[in-house]
Amino acid sequence: MTLTGVAATFSGLSSAALAAESGMKPWQLGLQNSVTGVMDDISWFNSFTLVIMTVIVLFVLALLILCAVKFSARANPVPSRTSHNTMIEVVWTIVPILILVVIAIPSFRLLYKQLDIPEYDMTVKAVGYQWYWGYEYTDEGMEDLSFDSIMVRDDERQEVAEARGVTLAEVPRLLAVDYDLVIPVDTTVRLQVTSEDVIHSFAMPSFGVKIDAIPGRLNESWFHAREEGVYYGQCSELCGKDHAFMPIAVRVVSKDQFTTWAAAAQDDLDTANEQLMASIKAGKTLASKGELKEISVAAK
CATH class of the missing domain: 2.60.40.420 (Cupredoxins -  blue copper proteins)
Structure with missing residues (x-):
């Protein structure tokens, strides 16, 4: 490795160190680097809810595509007269409740950690x-x-x-x-x-x-x-x-x-x-x- 390469590498390390210590970098997307336990939990909870949101969005998208294809006028020249389905009604009521409970448990734990001040120095x-x-x-x-x-x-x-x-x-x-x-x-x-x-x-x-x-x-x-x-x-x-x-x-x-x-x-x-x-x-x-x-x- 040449001296120029060493200098460039060293310069890169310095820039990376500066970005790391300030917790931010130019054109940054997402949260800043965490340096506390509370922020660790916030970052984890952010990723956790993002996964849940992504799964829901993909599921809804799949349902929309399925409905558009399976129940189109071409596939069903005589439209169905179905007004409701008891099982579907029960599922789309219970499943969102369970999702909210799954989100609420770590959310309440995080709120408690933020508000409960430990022994301080x-x-x-x-x-x-x-x-x-x-x-x-x-x-x-x-x-x-x-x-x-x-x-x-x-x-x-x-x-x-x-x-x-x-x-x-x-x-x-x-x-x-x-x-x-x-x-x-x-x-x-x-x-x-x-x-x-x-x-x-x-x-x-x-x-x-x-x-x-x-x-x-x-x-x-x-x-x-x-x-x-x-x-x-x-x-x-x-x-x-x-x-x-x-x-x-x-x-x-x-x-x-x-x-x-x-x-x-x-x-x-x-x-x-x-x-x-x-x-x-x-x-x-x-x-x-x-x-x-x-x-x-x-x-x-």
Whole structure:
């Protein structure tokens, strides 16, 4: 394998890794990659119901074709005067009920799993505003840590990418924000959601989280992210003229990185973020060198 081939392969791995960690890719169809147990179940249930729907559609199509051929005017010059069939009436009443029961059982189990908050390690409060999100870390020792998260405009993306030491592709249009919500990996997080003005909705597809932010009410959900990376969501409730410009960005980091970031962020958030990005970049560089070494050995 030539050096050009090695470089191309390495570039492909980097792009694949970026797509995997963000949970999305260009022109994507279907659900984002799952990084929580709840989203695993949602993905399974989506495929499960799709199979049932496909079987029903094919069955109905077969019946239509059968009726069109068998009961056409050419095949039956004298039309049947049959008005009903007791067995058919019973079957098309009982079978749909059984199908709905088969769908309902895993559906109720999934709803219970989403709403039943397990023993959690930390709590984050998300407050919706027109048109951005505010985050508060409410656990002991982090009471002073809070900030607003505002979408990065198109004319700011290049500047933000340079400041973070990342490529422009890693500052996605209409999704990147100035301050990410930082969460430690393999940690059960209780998410409290409310609003200061109108109804918003906190939606994070890769986590399987979607919960309304209602003024005067505190709703709760939870997630447990098992992979590091940056994951994106959006407000999913029409909340005014800038509803489409109210993204959510959650950066999942190692527990050591989070502890260091949280301690520094309470005094200086910008400096803490710079140190966090430097730590992440150093980790990626080491991982990339390891991947390139493996590719080079394989090429030999």
